[in-house]
Amino acid sequence: MALFKEYHAKYPSHGYRWLNAKIRLDTGLKMSDQYAHKCCKTAGIMSISKHYRYKKPGDPFKVYPNLMATGLNITGPLQCITSDMTAFRLKGGYYELTLYMDLWNNEILSYSLSGRKGDRMTYISGLKDLISIKQKYPGLEMIxxxxxxxxxxxxxxxxxxxxxxxxxxxxxxxxxxDNAAMEAINGWIKTEMFTDLHITSNENIENEIKEYITFFNEERPAYSLNYLTPKQYKEYYAQF
Structure with a gap:
């Protein structure tokens, strides 16, 4: 038990099976997993990390390759779009905002807001709005x-x-x-909405968000765009 406590102090994210394997590797001491479990249970040792659940074969959920890691050369609009959801609370209300942003000029192309936690339709609604834009350029491959x-x-x-x-x-x-640009934007959005634009009421939250998206795309200079707005950058450099 003292040995398990020592190793758990070094590797608190792991459970009894991993600790047992590590002790075996380092010391040569062999114990069954059942005995290791008893030692850890008696000592109150538990992994402090949340682990992802295994998805059995045939599960409709699928993981796709990380194309961002291949060093994409983004040279124009609509070549690579990134999406994420950010949540916030306002006057006792809970909201989830899903964004679809063009990595070429940081323009928010579509978005969807919901006052329900875990509302999957914010993702689908935003995607459908993005598809409406994409349909104008059917020959363009979008990531x-x-x-x-x-x-x-x-x-x-x-x-x-x-x-x-x-x-x-x-x-x-x-x-x-891996989605650093979107993560950074999520942070800026909440800061600017509440600190700069002083959104304090949820009575007209949909209009407030709409006005902020317009501000973000058309009025907000971006450091990564040499202090042009996304709209200005597209007007200057897009070649459609």
Whole structure:
């Protein structure tokens, strides 16, 4: 038990099976997993990490390759779109905002807001609005990069993409840096909405969000665009 406590102090994210294997590797001491479990249970040792659940074969959820890791050369609009959901509370209300952003000029192309936790339709509604834009350019191959959220990985979501020449790319599990641009924007959005634009009421939250998206796309200079707005950048450099 003292040995398990020592190893758990070093590796608190792991459970009894991993600790047992590590002790065996380091010391040569062999114990059964059942005995290791008894020792850890008696000592109150538990993994402090949340682990992803295994998806059995035939599960409709699917993980797609991370195309962002291949060093994409984004040279124009609509080549690579990234999406994520950010949640916030306002005056006792809970909201989820799903965004679809063009990585070329950081323009928010579509979005959807819901006052219900876990509302999958915010993802689907935003995707349908994105598809409406994509349909104007049927020959353009678009990459859509997301995390491994259950809606993004669902069959319903992914069945739509190939119909419109959209290729799905996914971040690695538990690796938000794979979608760093979207993660940064999520942080800025909440700061600007409440600190700069002083959104304090949920009575007209839909209009407030709409006005903020317009501000973000047309009035907000972006450091990554040499302090042009997304709209200005597209007007100057897009070659459609």
């Amino acid at each position: 859509l990069h997301t995390d491994q959220g259950s809606v993004y990985a669902s069959k319903d979501f992914n069945e739509l993409l190939p119909l419109y020449n959209i290729v799905h790319s996914m971040s690695r599990a538990g690796t938000p840096t």
